[in-house]
Amino acid sequence: MLRADLAGSGYHVDGVEDLLGAVASAALHREQAVPARLALAASGGRDPRATLTSLFLLGDAVPRAALDRALPGTGAAGAERLGLVETSGEGDDDEARPIADLRPYGATDAAGEVRWWLASDLGELATGGRLSPDHVLGAGGASLTLAQVTMRTPTGRVLDLGTGCGIQALHASRHARAVVGTDISRRALAYARFNAALNLPEGEHLDLRHGSMLEPVAGEAFDLVVSNPPFVITPRAGAAGRAVADALGDYEYRDGGRSGDDLVRDLITGVGAVLAPGGVAQLLGNWEHRRGEPWEDRVGAWLDAAGLDGWVIQREVLDPAEYAETWIRDGGTTAEREPAAWAAAYGAWLDDFASRDVEAVGFGVVTLRRPVSGTLSLRRLEEHTGSVRQPLGAHLAAALAAHDLLAGHDDAALAGAHLVTAPDVTEERYLTPGAAHPDVVILRQGDGLGRAVHASTGLAALVGACDGELTVGQLVGAVAAFFEVSADDLAAELLPAVRGLVSDGFLVFRT
Template sequence: MTGSPTSCPPVFRNPVDIRLLRQDFENAGFTAQSVLQRIGQKEAHEIGSEDLPLLFARTAAGDALDTAIRLFLMSLPVSAEALPRLFRSMESETLLESGLVQIDGKEAAAAIKILPFQDLLVAFDCRRRLQTAAAVDYVMGVSGSSLTLANATIRRPSGRTLDLGTGCGIQGMLAAANSSQVVAIDRNPRALEFGRLNAALNNLCNIEFRLGDLFEPVEGETFDSIVTNPPFVISPETRYIYRDGGMRGDEICRRIVREAPRFLSEGGFLQMLCNWIEPSEQDWSDGVREWFDETGCDAWVLRSHTQDVVAYASKWVRHTELRETDSWIPRVEEWCSYYKALGIERIGSGLINLRRSSGRPNWVLADEAPATVFGACGDSIRGRFEARDFLGSISSDEELLERRFHVSPHARFQSRSAPTPDGWQAEQASLELVHGLSYSGKVDIAIANLVVHCNGERRLGELVNEMAQAVGAEREKIIAPVCSIVRDLVDRGFLLLASAEGHGRPRTHTD
């Protein structure tokens, strides 16, 4: 196959043809689950070139699903004769006219990738486009960063959602299920073409795609939720629209934070994947904290990791300049000179959560993400905002003792014991959350017992009285330290505020 990929995403002039395309993929069993079954254990989005021999063997039979996998996931040519097995409803003329597939002699190749993801089909550019002169407007697929943001997104009923920097439209499509309207912005026109194709392919009618720079296309409008995976990479480059924000240092992310509040309705959230410059000799969060001054928003910066600039530049150069190995070293050197000129030594990565909360003093929390995240963690994130609202409303320990809590259904207790002549002796106990943000920490056994007796009906004060008796301590002496620990457990989601009546069900995190 010698044909080069088309420069445009496929165009189907008649909407019926997109429905036929979807139907053909469904008939072929081209779904996330069937693909995983056919190719083995791996996540479909992780298919890499090192897997090709294995995948080639697994798709050798050549049925419709094999053909779809080879064409659209592996970007491999197939025999032109195999096409009718996959495209049973669509006319071959329409197929070729659309540019989705090109035939050269006896071989057919796909111009784009299509990934079955959850119950969606997501079209985007093949990575080989990054090696062409047209790489600047490359539209990336469902990457690790897309998944991180999707996983962290708060999924609650939202009137209007904004997907800023939509790319292939993945965040907007996921938000469409819980939003009455989604507006998806990108400054790359090709991204919008992919976004529109994907919305049609998935029969989503509530996404509006708009071309423009950052918030400019939605001036004067407000949203209940803004999600953004912006081109956050800090570099001297402007090679790729999807990666390089084209602003100095971390300015693009700072600008989004500074501008977002105007576009958020009261109580609305901005969630943004972000890289930020960390000051060399101060606390890591000192620089990024200033972004939130006077925003009228509560902010939570959840750091996943920090890299020194050499490691950071090497990672990104290797990630994108896949085959241009000769240019790796000069490029990394160029990036490092840029960092030196700006005095940047370390770059932090993580998620910024911003909630518009006007008319009162705002808080900024900057801390580490737990080492493990189980499943979607949007509920954990929203729960922490609610927990902090509650804690901010409690002015004394006595007030806290009057409240009722519920142990999280996701809390787990673990105890480690060491052998002694008298048998096993408990030496360390810990609490852990096994869903969402998996916080964990050592716990005193008496506190662990108090936690497990939080059933939503008994006041904290009653449980503290029992605890004082059980450990033989004076109640007054333990109140302050116990309340401090309870505050932390509420803050991290181990304890949930019970409903006002005190009947069992937790009020936060999963409602």
């Protein structure tokens, strides 16, 4: 009934944006409510979307009668029974106040577009104060990132480790035969159960289990594991740990109870225990950049210990002060509202980082795989802080497939392959005025990670001719003849570059 009421009211992503306008909608995403309130006032308040937006997005009380009109089947009484609101009485002049956040959710992942509603705890915008320690977060930026980078190939069993409100499990339900979600928070599991009932087709459900990390699924095997774990590096030891605990408390959705980046390390090194052969794990994480130790060496050692194929893409780097500010503010503590708590937590965070010679903190996406053959073939750690073309999941899946194809092609087999230039690839040439030939040639990828590759004239010529008709070897011979160079020497130069372009999606095998 609630689902039908929400859909019938127009309370969905497009409907709310249409009501508020682009400016107020964008401001609301930045946690700024004034433009939205002005837009709602101008709407006259009779629109069901206005009632539901005021109630669930802004945290304002609304007349009980208005809520009855906005949700005609559920009514204020039904919303109260569901734990979404509390009401002050039975009369038409009485009010309903929100006790949960219920908002439209829209996203596009590698399997296509989704439109749902997600319930979670009221945020700082609605409450005007810091979050409670057992706060259940809705779909934040990290959640959306993970949903977009996850591969959506139809699969068997999926594990959502640290499911929270259930957003990753919902995404997985569209391409998996069975989905298990785990969380240490019973409150989070209750929201996940509610969101599944609200959004999944009748008869579908999630297998939701209480427990820490991999404990609830010990001894089981999954084809895909996704996790947006409590990866925040929060001071735990000594005086710094006590200071942050006293000033802020612990937040279950982000603080894993481990020192430094130990939780992410343990997840990377331990998740293989529940991966089926060929199974993939995709997770988000933070890792410390310590003085004198490149981050690639630190995280690379975790991949070595995991005994899995591994691909790590670092997407963002913050210095210790930026990191502390981000996560103190994330919980609703501000320097203006709680100056003493802010200063105590800030200082303790910096002391904690200094105790381990932490110079920065990286954030990124980790993809792990248990090879079917048992032989490891992929170990890649790279930094890509520029923009990417989301959803990235299909690109990552294609890159893994290309890696596997290349593993079965030595140079002779690659020379015999028919390749096609991907449709998103463009070429840029930079010439000195008056020059006959370009000084720089760049092959640029429009999709995926948006990579740019500096290409030699010979490589650019080969890529430009890759239409699937001639083999790579034949193209190398033609380019060598044109430039009047040795075909063998040119092949020795170009085949490794071609291999890299296939791996990164610039070139694809003809189907």
